[in-house]
Amino acid sequence: MxxxxxxxxxxxxxxxxxxxxxxxxxxxxxxxxxxxxxxxxxxxxxxxxxxxxxxxxxxxxxxxxxxxxxxxxxxxxxxxxxxxxxxxxxxxxxxxxxxxxxxxxxxxxxxxxxxxxxxxxxxxxxxxxxxxxxxxxxxxxxxxxxxxxxxxxxxxxxxxxxxxxxxxxxxxxxxxxxxxxxxxxxxxxxxxxxxxxxxxxxxxxxxxxxxxxxxxxxxxxxxxxxxxxxxxxxxxxxxxxxxxxxxxxxxxxxxxxxxxxxxxxxxxxxxLVVHKMPLSEAIERAAVRAGKGGPVVLGDGADSPSAGSTGDGADLLAAVLAAELAGPAFCTVVDRPAVATCLAAGLAATVTVRVGGTLSPNFFAPVTVTGRVITISDGTTTSPTRPISSGRGVVLAIGTTYLVITEHPTSMVDPRLYRAMGLDPDGAWLVQAKSAGQYRDGFAHVAGDLVDVDMRGPSQHDLLSLPFRRATHAWWPKDRDVVRGW
Ligand SMILES: [Zn+2]
Structure with missing residues (x-):
């Protein structure tokens, strides 16, 4: 074996x-x-x-x-x-x-x-x-x-x-x-x-x-x-x-x-067609629901670590911060330097850090945030099927937004990572799940609504705008007139 x-x-x-x-x-x-x-x-x-x-x-x-x-x-x-x-x-x-x-x-x-x-x-x-x-x-x-x-x-x-x-x-x-x-x-x-x-x-x-x-x-x-x-x-x-x-x-x-x-x-x-909701519409839905019946969970499949993405996307975070929701929003980002900065500042410190885009800068741009370090973790393991270490981590409170920052990507198909970092999704208005499909099962018991959001990243649903260089043979939907061949 x-x-x-x-x-x-x-x-x-x-x-x-x-x-x-x-x-x-x-x-x-x-x-x-x-x-x-x-x-x-x-x-x-x-x-x-x-x-x-x-x-x-x-x-x-x-x-x-x-x-x-x-x-x-x-x-x-x-x-x-x-x-x-x-x-x-x-x-x-x-x-x-x-x-x-x-x-x-x-x-x-x-x-x-x-x-x-x-x-x-x-x-x-x-x-x-x-x-x-x-x-x-x-x-x-x-x-x-x-x-x-x-x-x-x-x-x-x-x-x-x-x-x-x-x-x-x-x-x-x-x-x-x-x-x-x-x-x-x-x-x-x-x-x-x-x-x-x-x-x-x-x-x-x-x-x-x-x-x-x-x-x-x-x-x-x-x-x-x-x-x-x-x-x-x-x-x-x-x-x-x-x-x-x-x-x-x-x-x-x-x-x-x-x-x-x-x-x-x-x-x-x-x-085989995938439809997703524009990000602004998904955030608006969370604002209107205001946490009633559970949070609106936004499936961000484009930055899904379980599809091989690096987890360092901050576009959804930036949009949530800009929307200034009146209730709690939970987001995640993988950012090793930002974790180090927050840990050096210490618990309860207010820090200004750049987060996002450290691993896949070809897709993701950094966002500068200022928040208070409310949780410090020296190592978390999460995943529904097996323990996977996400390394050291912190939670930054940025107004009503709670940002989990970890050193490494881990599976984000359920609320485990948020819970491990002391955040209870039950009370949130909006929760980001960096997962394409499996999150529908993992978040079903807490979510008031589940929404697939239209985002860009290494595991985005829009395959045609990805830079394929080796898979150059004819395949659907890249080549609409592809023939079966047998
Ligand atoms: Zn699989």
Missing amino acids: AGLAREGNSFGGGLGTVDDFRRDTWCEGEEIFSLLSRNDSMAGALRVADERGVEVVPTFHARSVSGPTMAADAYAELKQRVLDGLAAVVDQVDAVYLRLHGAMTAEGCDDVEGDLLKAVRELVGPDMPIAASFDLHAHLTRDIVATTPLLAGYLTYPHVDMADTGRRAMTLLLDQLAGTINGTVGFRKIPVMSASEVHDTSNGPVAEVARLRDELVASGKILDGSIFTTQPWLDVTGLGWGVVVVTDNDATGAQQCADELAAELFDRRER
Whole structure:
């Protein structure tokens, strides 16, 4: 058992580091068993192994909050850790399970998982079964599929079936090992991209095709199948949605089913439209509601750390300050220098600092604010699924606006970060959630209203105004007359 998981974003500033993984999930050897309590693919895979009496040899697994392209040397170090862990035990094991994400990028490498899987295949030889589990936002490639047919991706967005995905991949692996199946794979890449706001697997175009996939599994025609709506904020060659189908000793049937599902997705492309509210209108809505029935939560997907944005956007903050709301507004920004300034000033001090635009200045401009330091934290960990460190942090009270400033980005899909910093969203008029879609679930219990706001940033819904340089092939909606190709 091994893993390496991160979702990349090609548009945010800076480069990913090994420390990004150490702030999130870092397991050496037996520490992998600590994931059993989480809703995680590794946990699901471990449980199946246990149920089937299979001895597990844990090696190395690291996961990072989404973020920019990895520095080449940082990826090289992580890859080597995975390979060293496997090399040490390869003579004692019969099969390999890898817990991946599928949308990691590194300097000089568009397809990290393809690169990693190829190296693992070289290490273990041509005959040892390998299974891998992925996020629904994986960028599946020929290199990945050429390594092994035993592949499974999340079936849900917002994601809830992480453990179950590990269970599916591990089941394929153990069945292959037992000789009860001979896994064969069909794969199709689809020249379509869309912002994640329309990847919903409960309603809408993706949900309709997901039901067709479920019917194929239920009928016994296929063993497994995964629809990959792919991280849209990757600038890599061959970018696009994908479908993978696994069958028992029937490569032709697998390809037919993959092609059918891919065609159903392609034919629904015109419905992949995202509508968002102008920022001024969203703030006006919060002013009119005045906190009655809970705050208006503004989903700022353009600066979503869980989509790989850097969290240093301050445009929404600037607009909230300019609006001079009569009631409390909560905002967040990642800004290491500003945290240092506030900590040096100390609790209850009044400080003037520039915040925003320190990491992705190509998208975000700084704002100068003056406020009182009302909370100091020497380290917070937040996220609904696992502890991720946001580093040291402060709360600045700027009139009626309460600004949480942290050193590092963390998941902002629920009120955890605000609560950890002593702010109760129940009493607020307006709350900023740097999240595109998952926040609708995370903030549902406190929000009076949830509004997707039209913003710019490394994970903005408007893909067409992003500077794609490598994904230059034809894809919808960049090329309106793109053809299916199969
Ligand atoms: Zn995802």
